[in-house]
Structure formats: C-alpha cells, structure tokens
Amino acid sequence: MLILNEKDMRRVVNWSQMIDYVEEAYRIFSRGEFWMPDRTAVVRDSDTILYMPCFTDDVFGTKILTLFPDNPSKGYPYLDGLMLVNDLDTGKTVSIMDGRYLTALRTGAVGGVGVRNLSRPDSKSAGVIGAGQQGFTQVIYAATARDLDQIYLYDAFDKDWESYISRLRAEMNDQEIRIDVCASAAELVEKSDIVITATPATSPVLPDYPELLRGKCVIAIGSYKHEMREIPDSIWQLLDQVYIELPFALEETGDLYYPLKEGLFTKDQVCYIGDLLETETGRLPVQGETTFFKSVGMGLLDLYVAKKLYELALAGKVGQTVEF
Ligand SMILES: NC(=O)c1ccc[n+]([C@@H]2O[C@H](COP(=O)([O-])OP(=O)(O)OC[C@H]3O[C@@H](n4cnc5c(N)ncnc54)[C@H](O)[C@@H]3O)[C@@H](O)[C@H]2O)c1
Known part of the structure; x- marks a missing residue:
C-alpha cells in the first residue's frame, strides 16, 4: 500500500x-x-x-x-x-x-474549472474572500486558469497577511502578479473580474448590491449545509442560469436550497458543469453576463x-x- x-x-x-x-x-x-x-x-x-x-x-x-x-x-x-x-x-x-x-488540491482545481470555463477570457483580476486553506488554492488555480495581473484578498478575521502572501508567492509560478488585501468584501468585489468565496460563513459574505456583481464570474466554494450562506439573494436578479455539480447540491447548501424554495430561481435554470464540458446540453455562459458556479464538491x-x-x-x- x-x-x-x-x-x-x-x-x-x-x-x-x-x-x-x-x-x-x-x-x-x-x-x-x-x-x-x-x-x-x-x-x-x-x-x-x-x-x-x-x-x-x-x-x-x-x-x-x-x-x-x-x-x-x-x-x-x-x-x-x-x-x-x-x-x-x-x-x-x-x-x-x-x-x-x-481536498485543497481538488477544490482549488474546481475553482480553476469555473474560472477557465465561466469567466471572461480577458479577466485580469480575481478576488478571494476567505483566506484559509481553500482560499489559498483558489488563488493559485485562478491565476493558472487566466492570465491575471492582480489578486485581491479579504478575510473577516485578523490574518498574518505577510506570511499568507509570501506562501502564495512561493507556490505561484507568476512572481509578477500583484496581491493586495482589501478592507472590505465590497471593495474586493468592485475591483475583481472574478470573485471566489471560500468561507464557512452562515450569512452572505458578498455585499447585497446586485450592480456590484454585474458582469462578474462568481464562484462559491464554502457552504455545504442549509445554515451556511455566502451569496446574497440579489444575485439571482442577474442570472439566467446557475452552474452546479450535482442535483444533491440543491438540497444540501443554503446558497441554493433557500433561493430555490423561495422561487428566486427554478430547476430549469440549473446547468451541470459536467454537461457544459461534455455535451451540447451544457448551456454556454453568455459573454458579458454575470456567471455563477456553486460548488459543494463530490466524492x-x-x-x-x-x-x-x-x-x-x-x-x-x-x-x-x-x-x-
Ligand atoms: N466546495 C467544496 O468542494 C469544498 C471543499 C472543501 C471545503 N469546502 C468548504 O470551504 C469552506 C472553507 O474551508 P477551509 O478549509 O478553507 O477553512 P479555513 O478555516 O481554512 O478558512 C476559512 C476562512 O474563511 C474566513 N472567514 C470565515 N467567515 C468569514 C466571513 N464571514 N467573511 C470572510 N471571511 C470569513 C476565516 O477567517 C478563514 O480564514 C468551508 O465551509 C468548507 O466546508 C468546500
């Protein structure tokens, strides 16, 4: 063995x-x-x-x-x-x-799949909310999937940013890329083309202003229980479709379970990321529109x-x- x-x-x-x-x-x-x-x-x-x-x-x-x-x-x-x-x-x-x-390797790569397939090809900046284990690999894979020149980070709690950023730099091939810490999630969203959330939060970590999210690629990694939420309800005003991994996600995470129950989106708006990659049935994202990928992971x-x-x-x- x-x-x-x-x-x-x-x-x-x-x-x-x-x-x-x-x-x-x-x-x-x-x-x-x-x-x-x-x-x-x-x-x-x-x-x-x-x-x-x-x-x-x-x-x-x-x-x-x-x-x-x-x-x-x-x-x-x-x-x-x-x-x-x-x-x-x-x-x-x-x-x-x-x-x-x-988990960190493959969850980072999950974010990388989202960035590669759902973000605008000319995206130059990515912001990651939640500077923990998953946030770390989200940064690396976002920069692998797109030719970024700027990373923004935000966390709700005190961090040793110097050490986090120097560990990131040691892992990343691109030493030129700028990495800055934002004072708020709103600042991060405003400045980033791609927004990734990787927190165990129980209430939305993104600001509840749909205009801030318009045209961005949003990838939510963190929530996997009903009581966990990272994404504000207002995002649904901007979306024609939502990308997920598997049907169980609709029951498992508060970021999908409650909006579906409350009629903010319907099941015919759901696209599976595997179908997008494998078959004609996967609906392609529309250039310039907000895209949203909610991952819960799977074995x-x-x-x-x-x-x-x-x-x-x-x-x-x-x-x-x-x-x-
Ligand atoms: N989708 C998947 O496949 C997948 C895989 C693994 C983990 N996860 C989930 O990702 C989440 C993060 O896991 P981790 O291992 O990185 O945990 P972690 O503890 O290493 O990091 C979480 C970070 O989020 C920060 N944070 C907490 N609440 C916040 C808030 N409200 N706003 C901003 N930052 C906040 C924490 O300070 C911490 O730095 C967990 O909920 C975990 O279950 C998902």
Whole structure:
C-alpha cells in the first residue's frame, strides 16, 4: 500500500493538469460512468464527519473528512481527513493519502474549472474572500486558469497577511502578479473580474448590491449545509442560469436550497458543469453576463484526482510503501 503525505503529493502535482483532471471527473459525471451515493454527514454538535464513497469503471475509494469549526482556535485545521483508494477487483486498499491536502488540491482545481470555463477570457483580476486553506488554492488555480495581473484578498478575521502572501508567492509560478488585501468584501468585489468565496460563513459574505456583481464570474466554494450562506439573494436578479455539480447540491447548501424554495430561481435554470464540458446540453455562459458556479464538491472528484496522484506517485517512485 502506498502512503502519500502532503510532501509526496506536492512532488507530483501540476496545477494546470489538476484542472484537466477535475474537468475529466465532471465529464465522467455527465456520462454517468460512476456510482456515488449522497455523502453521509455524521454530526455531533457543530462538528461533522463526511463519508464520501464512489466507484468509477476502474477504481473505487472513499474520502473521510472531519470539519471541526473550533479547531482553528486550538491550532488545528478546520478541515482534515484521509482518502482511501481501492483496487476495483480485489477491494484491497492500494493507497492512503492526506485527505486535507487532496481536498485543497481538488477544490482549488474546481475553482480553476469555473474560472477557465465561466469567466471572461480577458479577466485580469480575481478576488478571494476567505483566506484559509481553500482560499489559498483558489488563488493559485485562478491565476493558472487566466492570465491575471492582480489578486485581491479579504478575510473577516485578523490574518498574518505577510506570511499568507509570501506562501502564495512561493507556490505561484507568476512572481509578477500583484496581491493586495482589501478592507472590505465590497471593495474586493468592485475591483475583481472574478470573485471566489471560500468561507464557512452562515450569512452572505458578498455585499447585497446586485450592480456590484454585474458582469462578474462568481464562484462559491464554502457552504455545504442549509445554515451556511455566502451569496446574497440579489444575485439571482442577474442570472439566467446557475452552474452546479450535482442535483444533491440543491438540497444540501443554503446558497441554493433557500433561493430555490423561495422561487428566486427554478430547476430549469440549473446547468451541470459536467454537461457544459461534455455535451451540447451544457448551456454556454453568455459573454458579458454575470456567471455563477456553486460548488459543494463530490466524492467522484476526489476519487479521480486521487487515482491520478497515485499513478503519478507510483511512476515517480514517490511515497512510502507499507505492508499490511
Ligand atoms: N466546495 C467544496 O468542494 C469544498 C471543499 C472543501 C471545503 N469546502 C468548504 O470551504 C469552506 C472553507 O474551508 P477551509 O478549509 O478553507 O477553512 P479555513 O478555516 O481554512 O478558512 C476559512 C476562512 O474563511 C474566513 N472567514 C470565515 N467567515 C468569514 C466571513 N464571514 N467573511 C470572510 N471571511 C470569513 C476565516 O477567517 C478563514 O480564514 C468551508 O465551509 C468548507 O466546508 C468546500
């Protein structure tokens, strides 16, 4: 069995290739070549453990994630976990990898897919709200997907910005890109062509002024429960369609569940990002219009990316082999 930690995964990863992998996982979703139950959330007070099993035609696996909101105040990450990759014929676990880093890698690439396919090709600036683990990779992938010259960051809480930005610079190929911190989410939205939210917020983090959002590409990563919201209702005035990953998202996240229930949009406005990539049924975004992609994530993305990382690590003789 091959054990891959963050350091191992870093040795084989390539940002642009990761966006390709996540696009391919969305295409597999669109073709229906997978089996994936709705993920199981086991909740104890405010803490959650998510179980995300999935099969494709050549592999199966499970990601197990913990989401513990009090962890950052204890010096531990909010999100942690493991990914198990199993051989399809024998069921044997062939690899265990760091689920926290895998999540950041593939969730960043999810944002990258959104930026690559839904933002204006001439976009020059991206703003990320929520300077945590996911926000970090959102910045990297946004800059991978478009030729940006400016990144804006905003967080509701005090941050060691110098260290965050210098870590970002160390990861990014583009050393010329400017990275600035905004004093408010409104300032960030006003200045950015692409707006990405990556927070565990329970009320909208974007300002409730639809005119500020007009013509922008908005990608919401954070909310995955009814009580979590990042996006204000007023965005629906600007949208003909919303891009999502899977039908369960409509039930799972407050950013879709309540607006749908309240009639702010209807199911015939929903487009699946996999269909956009794979088939003629995916509706293309209209140039110049506001585009909105709401991600909640799904086990298929983790499985496909984990399988690729496992294959790359095997080929490159990276990781530790452990006999059971
Ligand atoms: N869509 C997906 O596939 C996917 C995958 C992984 C995580 N997530 C979700 O993304 C969110 C962020 O996860 P993370 O691992 O980056 O957490 P994190 O704790 O590392 O970072 C969250 C950041 O958001 C900031 N924040 C909190 N409330 C805010 C607000 N109201 N306005 C601005 N900033 C605020 C925090 O200060 C922190 O810096 C979580 O809700 C997580 O469940 C989604």
